[in-house]
Amino acid sequence: MIGSDYTLELCNVFHSGQVEPGSFLQRLTGAVKTGVILKDVSFTTHSGEVTAILGSKGSGKRALLDVIARRVPSKGHILLEGVPLEDEHFNNTCALVRHSTRLLPGLSVQQTLSLSLTKISGYLKSSKVKQVMADLALSQVANKCVTNLTKSEYRRLIIGIHLIRDPIILLLDEPTWDLDPLNTYLVISILSNAAKKYGTAIILTMEKPRSDVFPFLDRVVYLCLGDVVYAGPTRNLLDYFGSIGFPCPQLENPLMYYLCLSTVDRRSRERFIESNHQIAALVEKFKLEGQGIMQGNLNEHSRIVNPNKIQLNYGKPSGFKVIWMLYVRMLVSIFNLKKHGIKQMSMRLLCLPIYFLILWIFYNEAKDYQRAFITKSGLIFNAMVGTYFISILNTICLYGPYRTRYYQESQEGLYSGASLLLSWNLVSLPFSFISTFASAAIIYSIIGDISESLDYVYFALALWSCYVYAEQQSIAIMMFVKNGLIAAIVNIYITCIYVMLASGVLRSYKGFEEWLYYITYITHTRYASIFLHRNVFKQPIFNILPYTDTENCTSITNLIQTSSSLNTNSNSNCRYGNGKAFLAERFTSKNFVGDIYNTGDFNLEFNLGISFAFSVGLMVFNKFLYLMPLPSYITDKFRE
Known part of the structure; x- marks a missing residue:
């Protein structure tokens, strides 16, 4: 049994896979174009923290979630409390929420949660359902059919299905995609509260982070074409980039500013070459100077873990x-x-x-x-x-x-x-x-x-x-x-x-x-x-x-x-x-x-x-x- 305070470490992770869509015949014969998608990715996260993986399209965000979830082969080490995280262990103790998850039509919110596949049942499960609905602001739509939910309610319900299983690590693929600013703020704030309350390490991907979600992110990982530009606590983000000559201008959204800094500019050949050189330099600088920042822990006031967390719902039912x-x-x-x-x-x-x-x-x-x-x-x-x-x-x-x-x-x-x-x-x-x-x-x-x-x-x-x-x-x-x-x-x-x-x-x-x-x-x-x-x-x-x-x-x-x-x-x-x-x-x-x-x-x-x-x-x-x-x-x- 893993305690209430635990650490997930990724050390020098490499992953190769398909880099361009192929025809049916190409995929059938294995003739699709492949390449390195993730290159020497390393970062650390802890229980009760929310870690955001940021990057433009094609940067390797989804591939990184698949690697952590052991869905695809990779090289390197993925350790949970110092022990290699295998696929069966992940399935029994963790969860991956796909952006495109589809729920069964015809069920209400409460029925969907109550009929989720968990080890607990009866009164314990009923109590857990009510608690999760309250935590995710779904109590007022408990009897509403899933097909009639708003995008935000639908996303929160999908998250709730996995929270009922009490995962120690929860991976979320673009949970705020296509949501308006208010609902984006609501979803991220709810996830932050859930991470602290349940002692869950939440890792999510975002393509266009807003400034108002900055306080809810404990750690951030910037990816560009599979390389790590920065990985560490958000409280060290401004200091680190300022120290290497890239201070964030006032009144700018720091999350978006450094995301643009970590994105290849394809508007012209000259800008493409220049931005490539700049990103390569940022990657090398982080490898040389960012190790201390990456290993840094958050102070106890910003990271509160429920010491009474009891994990009753691990594994799959009979x-x-x-x-x-x-x-x-x-x-x-x-x-x-x-x-x-x-x-x-x-x-x-x-x-x-x-x-x-x-x-x-x-x-x-x-x-x-x-x-x-x-x-x-x-x-x-x-x-x-x-x-x-x-x-x-x-x-x-x-x-x-x-x-x-x-x-x-x-x-x-x-x-x-x-x-x-x-x-x-x-x-x-x-x-x-x-x-x-x-x-x-x-x-x-x-x-x-x-x-x-x-x-x-x-x-x-x-x-x-x-x-x-x-x-x-x-x-x-x-x-x-x-x-x-x-x-x-x-x-x-x-x-x-x-x-x-x-x-x-x-x-x-x-x-x-x-x-x-x-x-x-x-x-x-x-x-x-x-x-x-x-x-x-x-x-x-x-x-x-x-x-x-x-x-x-x-x-x-x-x-x-x-x-x-x-x-x-x-x-x-x-x-x-x-x-x-x-x-x-x-x-x-x-x-x-x-x-x-x-x-x-x-x-x-x-x-x-x-x-x-x-x-x-x-x-x-x-x-x-x-x-x-x-x-x-x-x-x-x-x-x-």
Whole structure:
């Protein structure tokens, strides 16, 4: 256990990485341009202090935070109380707050804090939530939805999520970016008070520091193209630069003045060369003369640390608790009367029944004539394909925020992708089950005998397997594709391929070459489509359907018992003698001879079982897929 008074030291830290954006192919092959980003960076900070890392864009501020957080490899020493700070130790005791952090929509401020992943729970956590909300001036918006917060409130809430974990070091990437002066002052003053109250060492980056935040910064580090121009207490800043010939003019903002002094001037070639020489000289001077300043401690009056600080919340919660908290998060975001909750509930429960109601309106007047074979096959096809596509739509719209939050929290070591997917499935499966069974009930009266409850249950289960399969397919694609529209297009394109190939409706299997016919065996659609058609067309009502009210098909009566192929009688309008003949035409190979009901391909239990095997198999595959390490250029785009 680290005491309430501790020191973080960076000694001669170097870091190399990508210095220019590269194309997807370049990043995939590792051909991006790399270089030294941080050069011999050294500084010290203590508990209860606020340290600002200042520098222009490209100076290495974010890279320095990543190095301290052990997110990227580096050379040199990063020591916490004299012990090397490793990534697991950082994840258990410290926190990194990204500028682009996204919270789950639909939750209130208090719910977001209460459902954060911590070791403490119950009364202790409730008290901690109230304390953090008061410290961050969020008590008055406790019941406000996160999507309705101002920029300042949103940033403070993100900070609060990490303060609840009681970190000993808190790294903040541009916490005041794009805030107005008043809110910038508010955020920095709150951070300063939190550092003193909780004994936390806060390190933040700023690109345009204002003069009114000067009193709240205990230490400052100036970076220029990875070099340190100054690192030490802010109270020594003016004296140091004055001693080397760069006094700050009166009425100037010293933070901004010395930031400009440490920035390369690119307005002309001459100024670029001159400023480069000046900065190189400043870097060398600090290496020679700034060591005493860098090691200097603040006096005890300016650095007050809470001696009674008790760190109860280190480390991550247990695996079961993580899954439970993720599960509760999702339920809370759904079961509320806020806009996002109503949207989720509607999409999960109403989209599919509404689509099936539209199908019922179009197909309800269909009568039992010969054309019923094609009509009801078309209804089955539309029901199956609509289930696929609505599942894709719902998953693309609803899973995205949880995926983004996962990629941010998983970097902190809080949980794995398998935990996220297990929680998602625990929430999603009951909703999809209810929605699918309600939808099937709407149209089953058109295609079957509603009194045959077991046949209806089988029909609904087959549609449910389609929903689950498309959902899991979408989740797999969304692991790599960030943009929702692109992910939807990819999913629909893939779905269209196996629907056209294996549904048996758009094209009969008899028209396939042998190799193409066998490919249908590796698609979910084959088994679901055969099951749905077999479930419907086994009914006696399909035996010798008339062509119209006045024209029967009696001439094909003698074929009912033996027909497993196309009827070729003189009445060309009466194509099928029974459901068996229709199934034989649509779902058997061109060389098939015999009774389809004596083949395993048309066994109801077999096809339903294989349909669910595809869905469950893809579910398990996704859990392993989300455990795979991905290249940083893929995971970073989800976090940003």
